[in-house]
Amino acid sequence: MDTQTREDLLKLFQSKLNQAMRLYLETCSRCGTCTEACHVYASTGQVKHIAAYRHEIVRRIYKKYFKGQGKLASALGEPKELTELALEELYEAAYSCTGCRRCMVYCPHGIDTQMLMSIAKLLLVGANEEPEILSMLADSSIEKGKSLDLFKEGFLTAIKNLESQVVEKWQVEAGQNPIPMDQEGADLLYVALAGAHSIIPAAAIFNAAGENWTLSFFEAVNFGAFVGDPSRTKLILDRIINEAVRLKVKEVCICECGTAFRVMKQLSGKQPFKVSSITEVHARYLREGRIRLDKEKFKDPVTYHDPCQIARNAGVIDEPRYILQNLTHDFREMTDDVRYNWCCGGGGGLVALGEDTLDFRMKSAKVKVDQVQKTGAKILATACENCHTQLSNLNDHYQMGMNVQFLSSMIAEALVQ
Amino acid sequence: MQTITYLILVPMVYLAYLIFVLGIISRMVKIWRAPVQPTTLQIFPEKKPKWLWALHDSFLLPTVRKHNPVLWFFLMIFHIALLLLIIGHLELFKGFTFFQFWEHEIFLGKGFVGLTMIIALLYLLFRRFASPTRQISIPEDYYLLILIFLTVLFGSQMDWARRWYGYAELSPSDYQTYLTSLLFFRPELPSAVYQTGHSFMLVLHVFFANLFIMFFPFSKIMHSFFSIPMNRLRRG
Numbered sequence: 001m002d003t004q005t006r007e008d009l010l011k012l013f014q015s016k017l018n019q020a021m022r023l024y025l026e027t028c029s030r031c032g033t034c035t036e037a038c039h040v041y042a043s044t045g046q047v048k049h050i051a052a053y054r055h056e057i058v059r060r061i062y063k064k065y066f067k068g069q070g071k072l073a074s075a076l077g078e079p080k081e082l083t084e085l086a087l088e089e090l091y092e093a094a095y096s097c098t099g100c101r102r103c104m105v106y107c108p109h110g111i112d113t114q115m116l117m118s119i120a121k122l123l124l125v126g127a128n129e130e131p132e133i134l135s136m137l138a139d140s141s142i143e144k145g146k147s148l149d150l151f152k153e154g155f156l157t158a159i160k161n162l163e164s165q166v167v168e169k170w171q172v173e174a175g176q177n178p179i180p181m182d183q184e185g186a187d188l189l190y191v192a193l194a195g196a197h198s199i200i201p202a203a204a205i206f207n208a209a210g211e212n213w214t215l216s217f218f219e220a221v222n223f224g225a226f227v228g229d230p231s232r233t234k235l236i237l238d239r240i241i242n243e244a245v246r247l248k249v250k251e252v253c254i255c256e257c258g259t260a261f262r263v264m265k266q267l268s269g270k271q272p273f274k275v276s277s278i279t280e281v282h283a284r285y286l287r288e289g290r291i292r293l294d295k296e297k298f299k300d301p302v303t304y305h306d307p308c309q310i311a312r313n314a315g316v317i318d319e320p321r322y323i324l325q326n327l328t329h330d331f332r333e334m335t336d337d338v339r340y341n342w343c344c345g346g347g348g349g350l351v352a353l354g355e356d357t358l359d360f361r362m363k364s365a366k367v368k369v370d371q372v373q374k375t376g377a378k379i380l381a382t383a384c385e386n387c388h389t390q391l392s393n394l395n396d397h398y399q400m401g402m403n404v405q406f407l408s409s410m411i412a413e414a415l416v417q
Numbered sequence: 418m419q420t421i422t423y424l425i426l427v428p429m430v431y432l433a434y435l436i437f438v439l440g441i442i443s444r445m446v447k448i449w450r451a452p453v454q455p456t457t458l459q460i461f462p463e464k465k466p467k468w469l470w471a472l473h474d475s476f477l478l479p480t481v482r483k484h485n486p487v488l489w490f491f492l493m494i495f496h497i498a499l500l501l502l503i504i505g506h507l508e509l510f511k512g513f514t515f516f517q518f519w520e521h522e523i524f525l526g527k528g529f530v531g532l533t534m535i536i537a538l539l540y541l542l543f544r545r546f547a548s549p550t551r552q553i554s555i556p557e558d559y560y561l562l563i564l565i566f567l568t569v570l571f572g573s574q575m576d577w578a579r580r581w582y583g584y585a586e587l588s589p590s591d592y593q594t595y596l597t598s599l600l601f602f603r604p605e606l607p608s609a610v611y612q613t614g615h616s617f618m619l620v621l622h623v624f625f626a627n628l629f630i631m632f633f634p635f636s637k638i639m640h641s642f643f644s645i646p647m648n649r650l651r652r653g
């Protein structure tokens with residue numbers, strides 16, 4: 001690696017060094033309490049997947065270039081030079097970590113491994129060594145934000161084609177638009193994913209609850225966050241914020257996508273509108289009696305997988321449980337403490353990398369499979385696209401024989417007219 | 418020999434504390450001058466009051482207790498013993514009688530505090546020789562534990578000699594004369610301190626303590642200051 005590249009990368013590193021990051025970098029006492037926390041270590045037993053091992057790689061580079069220790073007393077902490085090889089190590093550490101922050105629950109100091117891995121990811125972006133697919137997906141999301149007019153017509157037509165399926169689930173009054181778009185002054189802007197399964201059930205439920213809603217032109221998922229690039233994360237986010245402001249909505253409702261929700265709710269500062277996950281909105285409709293569900297619809301026992309970015313990392317915990325109490329007679333918890341729910345093994349962009357990571361995802365999530373099977377449930381519900389894909393893959397791979405469901409789809413199925 | 422003894426017992430102590438204070442201040446300033454994390458890093462579900470739970474997490478280490486009870490046990494006795502030893506050392510300054518509201522001989526615990534600490538340190542050290550803790554350890558971790566071990570070992574020797582073997586030539590009042598004189602920058606070494614049979618214990622104790630104190634600000638022991646703000650971040 002030439003000097004110029006290294007300097008540029010170190011500038012990126014520097015840009016990440018806020019108070020919290022410095023505390024995280026300087027305080028790990030390598031006590032090893034986090035050892036069993038990571039599902040990858042718990043499933044594979046490989047030391048390189050212990051949270052502290054992952055971030056010690058970042059920490060060694062930090063010591064080398066940002067601490068006196070690296071220059072004066074290198075025998076103490078084994079500072080590491082930033083080289084091609086170091087980047088490879090960073091790649092392995094960062095892209096085998098799903099950013100679930102389960103290890104943060106274990107750590108006596110509360111060190112956030114996801115945040116430390118974001119340094120690794122940013123350095124990889126700087127060196128053009130990030131996973132290409134994620135970068136391309138991020139760029140195309142941004143492109144779409146810039147040239148809305150180009151794809152608007154096509155999108156409207158595609159949405160039109162979904163209308164009949166929405167009406168099949170919930171009959172709307174004559175003249176009412178089953179999937180309203182571009183409605184200025186709507187109360188709620190729904191940000192979905194590019195896929196009918198993310199739009200049809202949600203639309204039916206909004207209509208059933210009599211919501212004054214409108215569908216966003218953009219998809220919620222933030223590939224910028226997966227690839228760990230703050231500027232692209234913000235550009236992708238801004239498309240939605242701008243749309244919400246333009247339409248003057250009171251609330252932005254994020255579909256079943258963990259990363260999108262956490263980025264919008266927690267990692268983007270204060271917005272002039274309320275941010276909710278679709279699960280929260282559905283629980284609200286139920287509480288207010290705006291929708292009613294048929295509790296007999298699903299006869300098999302149900303368990304629920306808390307998406308890390310929605311539950312442990314963003315606090316939507318009681319709502320899915322409230323919904324499930326209204327949806328089934330036989331709900332079974334996976335853990336008695338949500339903070340300890342195992343990650344599905346698909347976060348941090350791993351699912352978006354598809355086949356490339358499939359083998360790793362299957363091996364690293366063995367503990368998740370065991371946890372699910374112990375409940376004896378037949379239906380595995382969740383509220384995140386990534387988790388759903390990963391859990392479905394696990395279901396096939398380990399022949400679990402489960403029925404993997406989106407919580408919102410189950411609600412839409414069970415709506416009572 | 419006397420020159421070395423003097424250098425360790427007087428100038429090196431001053432140097433160590435200078436480095437200690439400046440080092441800690443500079444590290445804190447460096448961190449506090451960095452930009453504030455703009456968004457929350459909280460873990461859910463939350464419990465209120467958050468600051469109280471953050472203190473609970475910092476001082477009682479509930480997650481270590483849950484996931485590694487043996488480590489928790491030794492960590493707790495280590496830190497509690499440390500606290501008692503710090504109190505003991507403060508009482509070596511003449512006039513520091515705050516803790517005497519509960520009357521006791523200087524150095525609480527009749528010598529057993531030091532022993533407890535030594536056992537805890539041996540546990541902490543030996544566990545680092547075993548996988549997988551070995552693979553996540555770095556040299557600093559071993560140096561620190563060995564340094565503290567040596568400090569406590571020689572410190573305890575003096576305590577034990579006095580209390581368990583009836584060795585009376587070196588007594589707290591001698592230490593008091595010495596330490597208090599250092600505090601007022603009029604260093605004075607009573608002959609008992611550096612000319613009796615056990616003075617080499619004191620010299621070695623102070624030597625290793627000096628090394629530790631100089632190392633402190635640049636080591637992971639800064640967790641003693643950083644753990645609380647970090648736990649606050651997690652509690653939100």
Ligand code: HEM
Nearest residue numbers: 029030031108109475476478492541558562638640641644
């Ligand atoms: C608010 C005060 C403090 C808190 C919350 C705290 C917390 C902790 C925690 C959570 C650990 C476990 C991690 C580990 O095993 O390394 C630990 C270990 C340790 N602490 Fe503290 N501590 C405090 C003060 C101190 C002080 C003042 C010292 C000074 C000597 C100290 C020395 C150590 C040592 C030597 C270890 C063991 C390191 C090892 O196992 O390698 N701690 N402390």
Ligand code: SF4
Nearest residue numbers: 028030031032034107
């Ligand atoms: S639990 Fe925390 S302090 Fe201990 S090794 Fe893991 S990250 Fe470091």
Ligand code: SF4
Nearest residue numbers: 038097098100101103
């Ligand atoms: S954030 Fe999750 S995946 Fe990453 S090291 Fe921690 S437990 Fe493992």
